[in-house]
Structure formats: C-alpha cells, structure tokens
Amino acid sequence: MTAPLLEVNDLKMHFPIKSGLFSRAKTFNRAVDGVSLSIQPGETVGLVGESGCGKSTLGRCIARLYQPTEGRVYFKGNDLVHLSHKALLPYRQNIQMIFQDPMESLNARHTVGEILEEPFIIHGIGDAQSRRRSVAKLLDTVGLPSRSATRYPFEFSGGQRQRIGIARAIALNPELIICDEPVSALDVSIQSQILNLLMDLQQEYNLAYLFIAHDLAVVKHISDRVLIMYLGQIVESAASETIYQSPLHPYTQSLISAIPIPDPHRKTNRILLQGDVPSPIAPPSGCRFHTRCPVAEPRCSETAPSLLEAETQHDARCLLINSQ
Amino acid sequence: MTLLSVRELVTEFSTDEGTVRAVDGVSFDLPTGGTLGIVGESGCGKSVTALSIMGLLPQPNGRIASGEVVYEGENLAMASEVRRQAIRGAEVSMIFQEPMTALNPVHTIGRQLTEVVALHTNQSAAEQISTATDMLARVGIPEPAIRMTEYPHQLSGGMRQRVVIAIALICQPNLVIADEPTTALDVTIQAQILELIRTLQNDTGMAMIMITHDLGVIAETCEQVVVMYAGQVVEQGTVFDIFDSPKHPYTRGLLASIPTLDNQPKAPLEIIPGMVPSLHELPKACRFANRCTFAEARCEIEAPPIEVLSSSHQVRCLKWAQL
Numbered sequence: 001m002t003a004p005l006l007e008v009n010d011l012k013m014h015f016p017i018k019s020g021l022f023s024r025a026k027t028f029n030r031a032v033d034g035v036s037l038s039i040q041p042g043e044t045v046g047l048v049g050e051s052g053c054g055k056s057t058l059g060r061c062i063a064r065l066y067q068p069t070e071g072r073v074y075f076k077g078n079d080l081v082h083l084s085h086k087a088l089l090p091y092r093q094n095i096q097m098i099f100q101d102p103m104e105s106l107n108a109r110h111t112v113g114e115i116l117e118e119p120f121i122i123h124g125i126g127d128a129q130s131r132r133r134s135v136a137k138l139l140d141t142v143g144l145p146s147r148s149a150t151r152y153p154f155e156f157s158g159g160q161r162q163r164i165g166i167a168r169a170i171a172l173n174p175e176l177i178i179c180d181e182p183v184s185a186l187d188v189s190i191q192s193q194i195l196n197l198l199m200d201l202q203q204e205y206n207l208a209y210l211f212i213a214h215d216l217a218v219v220k221h222i223s224d225r226v227l228i229m230y231l232g233q234i235v236e237s238a239a240s241e242t243i244y245q246s247p248l249h250p251y252t253q254s255l256i257s258a259i260p261i262p263d264p265h266r267k268t269n270r271i272l273l274q275g276d277v278p279s280p281i282a283p284p285s286g287c288r289f290h291t292r293c294p295v296a297e298p299r300c301s302e303t304a305p306s307l308l309e310a311e312t313q314h315d316a317r318c319l320l321i322n323s324q
Numbered sequence: 325m326t327l328l329s330v331r332e333l334v335t336e337f338s339t340d341e342g343t344v345r346a347v348d349g350v351s352f353d354l355p356t357g358g359t360l361g362i363v364g365e366s367g368c369g370k371s372v373t374a375l376s377i378m379g380l381l382p383q384p385n386g387r388i389a390s391g392e393v394v395y396e397g398e399n400l401a402m403a404s405e406v407r408r409q410a411i412r413g414a415e416v417s418m419i420f421q422e423p424m425t426a427l428n429p430v431h432t433i434g435r436q437l438t439e440v441v442a443l444h445t446n447q448s449a450a451e452q453i454s455t456a457t458d459m460l461a462r463v464g465i466p467e468p469a470i471r472m473t474e475y476p477h478q479l480s481g482g483m484r485q486r487v488v489i490a491i492a493l494i495c496q497p498n499l500v501i502a503d504e505p506t507t508a509l510d511v512t513i514q515a516q517i518l519e520l521i522r523t524l525q526n527d528t529g530m531a532m533i534m535i536t537h538d539l540g541v542i543a544e545t546c547e548q549v550v551v552m553y554a555g556q557v558v559e560q561g562t563v564f565d566i567f568d569s570p571k572h573p574y575t576r577g578l579l580a581s582i583p584t585l586d587n588q589p590k591a592p593l594e595i596i597p598g599m600v601p602s603l604h605e606l607p608k609a610c611r612f613a614n615r616c617t618f619a620e621a622r623c624e625i626e627a628p629p630i631e632v633l634s635s636s637h638q639v640r641c642l643k644w645a646q647l
Contacts, residue, residue: 050510051481157599187365188537189596192581196592214510221583222590244585258515260540262582264563268544272519273512276480 003077004038005208006062006095006176011035011071013054013061017281030280031057032068033232036307041175044202044209046223046240048216048255050277054232055212059178062210063097064088075176093123096169100181102161106153112139112164113149119171138167142197159190163197170201176208184213195222216259220244228252231288232280234307238314248316251289287319295320327531328354328377328499333391333401335369335376344603346372348555349391351630354531354548356498361534361546361563363578367600369555370535374501376401377533378418379408395499414444417492421504423484427476433460433487434472437494444495459490464520482513486520493524501533506541518545539582543567548636551575554601554611557630561637571639573616573647610642618643 013032016025031054039045049055061068064080073080075091083091099105106115116135120126126134136146142163153161162182169177179198183191199222201207213219219226219240226243228236228251236249247253254271261268273292278284284291290300300319307317335347347369354360362370375381377393379400393400395416400408420426428436437456441447447455453472460468463486476484485505492500502521506514522545525532534545542549542563549566551559551574559572570576580594587593598615607613613623620643628642641647 050512159599187600188539188578189365189581190599192583192593192595193597195583196595199590199592216511217583217585217587220585220589221587221593224589240589254512256585258511259585260514260518260538260544262539262543262567262579262584264543264567270515270519272515276482276513277510 002040004074005041005043005076006037006039006210007072007074008035008037008062009072009074011058011061011073012069013057013066014069027281030232030283032061033280033283034071035229035232035234037227037234037237039176039208039210041208042202042206043225044211044223046219046226047210047212047229048214048219048226049229050214052277052280053229054280055229056180058229059097059180059210059212063095063178064092065097089123093119093172094174095176095178096172096174098162098165098169098177098179098182101185102158102165103153105165106161106168108153111150111152112144112156115153115164116149116167116171119168123172125172134171138171141170141201142167157190158186159193162186162194166194166197166201170205170207173205174207176210178210178212180212181214182211183218184215191218198222216244216256228255231278231283233288233317234315235289235317236315237307238311242314248310248314248321249289249318250293250295250320254294287317289318325356326353327356327358327396328533329392329394330373330377331392331394333373333376333393334389335372335381335386336389337382337386339385341604345389345555346386346603347376350550350552350555350557352548352550352557352560354499354533357525357529357531358548359525359532359534359546360548360550361536361542362550362552363536363539363542364552365537365600367554367603368552370552371503373552374418374503374533374535377501378412378416379403379405380412380418410444413440413497414495415497416499416501417495417497419489419492419500419502419505421507423481423488423508424476426488427484429476432473432475433479436487437472437491440491440494455494456490459494460487462524463487463490463493464516465490481509482516485509485513485517489517489520489524493528493530496528497530499531499533501535503535504537505534507536507538514541521545539567539579551578554606555603556611556640557638558612558641559637559639561633565634565637569637571633571637571644571647572612572641573618574612576647610640618647 014028014030017027018025047055060066113135116138117131120131139146139148144163183194223240226240227234230251236252254273257271275292286301286303287305290296305317305319307315310316310321331351333350336343336345364370376388388401438452441452441455457468465471465486506517546563549563550557553574559575577596596615609625609627610623613619628640630638630640632638
C-alpha cells in the first residue's frame with residue numbers, strides 16, 4: 001500500500017457546554033470521540049451515520065474549520081492540528097470542502113465569477129487576466145455556461161448552485177475534498193447529475209473524497225470504503241461492497257435493513273430499532289449502542305468494545321463479534 | 325367504493341409575475357381504505373394538490389380555479405369554509421413534513437391534542453384528556469401522561485412526528501394525507517414511523533394519500549401511484565404498473581436515476597438532463613419534451629392527452645407505445 005494521503009489518529013472534538021457566562025464548562029458534548037481513519041490518494045471513503053452522530057463535525061475537524069480537542073490529523077505525513085493559521089495556508093489549497101446547502105455557503109452578494117476568483121486571490125495565484133481564464137475553465141468543467149460568471153447565486157437552481165460549490169472546491173487543484181451531504185438537498189434527477197460529476201472529476205484529477213451522507217444507497221454507489229459512525233465513534237469499516245453484503249455490527253445491519261427499497265415485490269426483513277439516538281453529552285456506558293441494540297447482553301452495558309479487525313480489511317466495534 | 329375523487333383539478337396562484345398554474349388538470353380516485361402515492365420532484369404540484377384537497381391553500385393568493393374534489397359524494401371545492409372546518413381534522417386530516425413547524429411551540433402536547441377532540445366531539449374535559457393520552461400511547465410514545473404536559477421542544481424529532489400523527493388520527497379520520505412524513509427523519513426513525521403508519525392503517529381501515537419524492541417509500545407503502553411533473557399527472561397506475569412496466573420517459577428516468585444497493589459501485593448513473601421548467605414559462609406542448617431523450621418534433625407541438633392503457637394504468641405521452 002502507498003502512503004495514505006490523510007491519516008487521522010484518535011481524533012476528539014468535545015464542545016464545552018457552559019451553564020453561565022463566567023462559569024467553567026462542567027459538561028462536554030463529545031461529538032467526535034476517538035476516531036481514526038485513513039484515506040489513500042484518489043480514494044473515496046464514505047462516512048455514514050444518523051443526525052448527531054458527529055460525522056459533519058469530524059469532516060470540519062479534518063478541514064481545520066474546528067480546532068480538535070485531541071488527536072492528530074496527518075496530511076501527507078504532516079500534522080495539521082497544531083499548525084498556526086498561516087502555516088496551514090498551503091494545506092488549505094489541498095483540502096477543500098463542499099457543503100450541503102450551496103445557498104448558504106455561497107456569498108449572495110458576490111457574482112459567481114467573484115466567488116470562483118476568490119481562492120486564487122487568497123493564495124496569490126495568477127494575474128487578473130489568468131484568473132478570469134481559470135474561472136471560465138472551471139465553469140466549463142462543472143457544466144455551467146460561461147456567462148454564469150456575471151450572475152448571482154440566487155439566479156441558479158439548487159443543482160446549478162451545487163455545481164458552483166464544486167467549481168470553487170476544485171479551483172486550486174486540491175487532492176482531498178470533504179463532501180458534507182452534497183446531494184441530500186437535491187431532487188432525485190439532479191442528485192444523479194451531481195454524483196456523476198463528482199465521479200468524473202475524481203477520474204480526471206485523481207481526487208480523494210471523504211463523502212459524508214446519511215443516504216446509504218448514495219454512499220455505497222460512490223465509495224470505495226465505508227465507515228459507519230454512531231455517537232462519535234466508528235462502529236464498522238469495510239470495503240463498500242462488503243459492508244452492504246455482509247454487515248457485521250448490529251447497528252449497520254439495522255441501518256441497511258431500514259432503507260426503503262424501490263421494488264414493490266421485495267419484502268424486507270426489517271430490524272426495527274427502538275427509541276432514538278442517545279445524547280452525545282452523556283453517552284451510554286459500555287457499548288454506546290447497547291440501549292438500542294436488538295442483541296445486547298448484560299456485559300455490553302459494562303465493557304466498552306474497541307474497533308477490531310473481525311475479518312480481513314473489515315473492522316467492527318462489538319463485543320459479540322470480537323469474542324467469537 | 326370511491327372515497328375521494330379528484331376531477332380535473334386546477335389550482336392557481338397569483339404572483340407578482342402573473343398567475344401561475346401549480347396544478348393543471350389532476351384527476352385520480354381513491355377507494356375506501358386504499359393507499360395512493362403521489363411522487364414527483366420539488367415544484368411538481370404534489371403538495372399543492374394535497375393543500376387543495378384539504379382546503380388549506382395559502383390565502384389570498386391560492387385558489388382552486390376549476391375542477392372537483394369529491395369526498396363521499398360532496399364536492400369540497402365548492403363547500404363553505406364552515407363545512408370544510410367540520411370535515412378537516414375529523415374526517416380528512418393531514419400529517420405534515422416538519423413536526424417542529426407543524427406543532428405550536430408555546431402549547432403543551434396535551435393541549436394540541438385535546439384541541440382537536442374539543443372541536444369535533446362533545447366529550448367532557450376529562451374524557452378529552454384520556455382520549456389524547458390513549459392516542460399518544462397508540463403512536464408509541466412512552467409515558468404518555470407525562471408527555472401530555474410537555475412542550476414540543478422537549479421531544480426528539482421522531483417523537484414530535486409521532487405527536488403530529490397522533491393529532492391527525494385522534495378523531496379517527498377516513499382519509500389521511502401524509503405530506504413527506506418521513507423526509508426530515510433519519511432512516512432508522514423513518515422505518516419506525518412507516519411501520520407505525522402501516523399498523524394504524526390496518527387497525528382503523530383509513531385511506532391514505534402518501535406524498536413523497538422517495539420511490540422506496542412509495543414502493544413499500546402504496547397500492548396506487550400518481551407520478552406528477554410540472555403540475556400534471558404524467559403517469560398513474562398500480563404500484564406494479566409503475567415499477568414493473570413504467571411507460572412515461574420521466575417515470576423511467578426517475579426509476580433509473582436512483583442509486584440502489586444493487587447498483588454497480590462507481591458506475592455512472594442514468595440521468596435526466598436539464599431541470600424542471602419554471603411554472604412561469606412552461607413548455608407549450610409536452611412539458612417534459614425538452615428533457616426527454618425520446619422527444620421528436622411533434623412532442624414540441626402537440627400536447628399529449630392522458631391515454632388509457634388498462635383499467636388501472638394511464639400515461640401522458642405521445643410515444644409511449646413505441647418506447
């Protein structure tokens with residue numbers, strides 16, 4: 001195996017919860033609680049979980065939009081967590097983000113041309129003329145007409161705005177793009193257009209993606225490997241095909257069985273989970289999933305399982321699997 | 325027995341740029357106890373169809389311009405507001421998408437449930453409270469008596485959606501319209517809510533209209549399906565007609581473009597090129613022609629009528645027989 005492009009070691013992001021203006025934080029929201037992962041150049045890693053599991057926070061920690069509480073983020077072997085803002089600048093070119101709602105992530109008062117030119121200005125690349133040429137080329141790459149440069153974000157549909165968001169992300173030829181729910185706000189027919197665009201760009205520029213989403217079918221389609229996250233921790237990781245064919249963790253099994261299948265002939269054997277996701281402020285003792293797990297045993301509430309290799313290239317965090 | 329019959333429904337909105345037709349000639353029948361799905365992308369008119377049936381169009385801009393909404397022999401499109409209020413919530417009710425906006429944040433859960441009972445029955449205050457508590461228990465809310473005294477913000481998203489369902493069903497309606505009831509929920513919670521709706525429907529024998537963009541939800545819950553595009557019905561049939569032998573190029577495109585767990589990973593997905601036209605500048609003839617891979621010259625000139633393929637299956641396409 002080649003050296004990983006990105007390596008995350010035991011990353012933690014604990015948000016303090018203060019009860020008053022001057023009081024010290026007594027409790028913490030453990031949004032991300034000890035996550036390790038690696039991404040190879042040109043690889044797509046899918047990150048799946050329900051709302052509040054910490055998947056977006058993890059993405060933002062990797063892009064250093066948040067300063068993680070603990071842990072390391074190595075990009076090509078260099079630790080990003082402790083770099084100053086200035087020292088981080090060259091890495092920001094290489095790690096970009098695409099957000100869920102392009103209306104909120106594009107400045108409504110700037111033209112599309114200005115939005116796409118900004119990364120070049122910040123990083124001091126090229127003169128005005130070459131920047132304009134780059135903008136025209138970017139628009140063409142993501143399938144927008146070149147006259148779009150003089151228009152404002154509100155003049156575009158949701159799918160087109162997401163194309164603008166993608167153009168901005170690829171402007172500086174990054175090696176890694178963190179896609180945070182990039183298609184979940186889009187209609188079905190537009191969603192497939194954007195997924196195809198992301199896959200084409202990956203081929204052309206050898207991009208690596210961390211693809212964060214809650215839609216398992218979408219994640220399976222685009223990812224090489226998939227990580228399943230529950231309450232701030234990775235509970236299972238395997239190749240995309242493996243995780244859907246033979247999921248090991250009870251949470252993954254129930255997640256996959258919960259997807260409604262667009263085939264009226266197929267009757268699913270659904271594993272219905274009871275209750276809601278517990279709060280990450282006071283996660284359950286032992287295995288965090290034991291409160292909803294259909295096969296939990298008494299020991300699951302006492303001993304916290306570790307993420308261990310259960311089969312080749314297939315890790316799971318479950319006492320019942322790892323003791324077999 | 326036909327419970328609800330929508331005939332050539334046309335709903336218009338006045339906007340700054342003139343009148344737009346959000347729903348243009350929609351017709352379908354729903355039998356007693358049946359389940360009908362309306363599927364389509366944003367702006368296709370599926371929610372406006374629901375609001376027209378309910379008589380909840382935004383005032384003063386929205387109105388039913390023509391057509392009939394016949395519920396048990398009575399045309400609701402012509403009914404007075406007093407009559408509509410008597411029916412709404414008691415016989416026909418609605419489950420909304422966003423439980424946080426559908427619930428009143430400053431009233432307790434209990435008050436929002438008993439309000440409906442008080443309006444439509446003559447139960448005493450004590451009876452209203454016990455009816456409401458029972459209903460909360462039936463939708464699977466633990467400790468219903470305590471929840472009655474709590475406010476919406478104290479509940480999780482899944483629990484709030486259960487409360488919205490409880491409010492819709494508390495008067496045992498004959499028809500429930502569910503507008504994207506699970507879109508805002510996580511997949512494991514969605515599975516719980518769909519299961520709950522199915523159980524309640526089995527117990528009460530109510531009919532349901534399920535509005536969603538998720539073809540998976542349609543396949544699992546519905547018997548009949550109406551596919552809408554740009555304000556019109558482009559195809560309708562039984563769930564097997566639509567999923568096994570879709571005839572309209574739009575229905576085919578929708579079915580082909582969703583990634584499923586059986587797809588070859590990383591293979592390019594089928595796409596429908598372009599985007600939904602604006603209601604202000606709809607194509608004159610076939611509204612899907614400019615995105616259709618099978619379109620030919622006459623599709624841009626001749627508006628396709630609804631054609632009947634079988635007793636259950638209808639399609640609005642000039643070329644369906646050749647595809």
